Amino acid sequence: SAVISQKPSRDICQRGTSLTIQCQVDSQVTMMFWYRQQPGQSLTLIATANQGSEATYESGFVIDKFPISRPNLTFSTLTVSNMSPEDSSIYLCSVEDLSTGVGYGYTFGSGTRLTVV
């Protein structure tokens, strides 16, 4: 299955600043996904990033707050802009990985634990 390297693994940031999270995959993938996970809760999809086109955002998430880059088929970044304590969460990148299981499997990075103070 695909191997994802996500950086940073954790960070503590001041409110009003921005943090860019990087996601590097060891193989070319068409679709990359960015999720947010509040402690003790399930995953919420932020956006889908396809190479060569603008990211598609889910309801409640906007490009100004969470700009995404997808410069090639192995790399993507998510920026959390103008942060507030409410942005404290775990951010995860994921890729569609058809080598897992019998269908449309997904592989995840190890996540970025963000704390905004």
Add this chain to the structure above:
Amino acid sequence: GESVGLHLPTLSVQEGDNSIINCAYSNSASDYFIWYKQESGKGPQFIIDIRSNMDKRQGQRVTVLLNKTVKHLSLQIAATQPGDSAVYFCAESLAAGNNRKLIWGLGTSLAVNP
């Protein structure tokens, strides 16, 4: 023991026992289902999946059962070990235009007592 994954409940089992984690999925159009394991401080890890044209699939120590009539999915872990302690999420997948949509369950926390 059994648990329904609606409000991140905790399922506590003794080491060596079998565990059953349940999940009620929402969309009858979902045609693919996945179970993930998430250990503390890590991303979700794929465990096993199943297509809607199957009702059972087995892996190493794990079995997934699908009942489409009642939209129910379960994960059975045989001879549960301390390393199985984690949060388990079910996810349902369905076609959405040219892409696919993934709907996540709320998760069940499994605690294995030595």
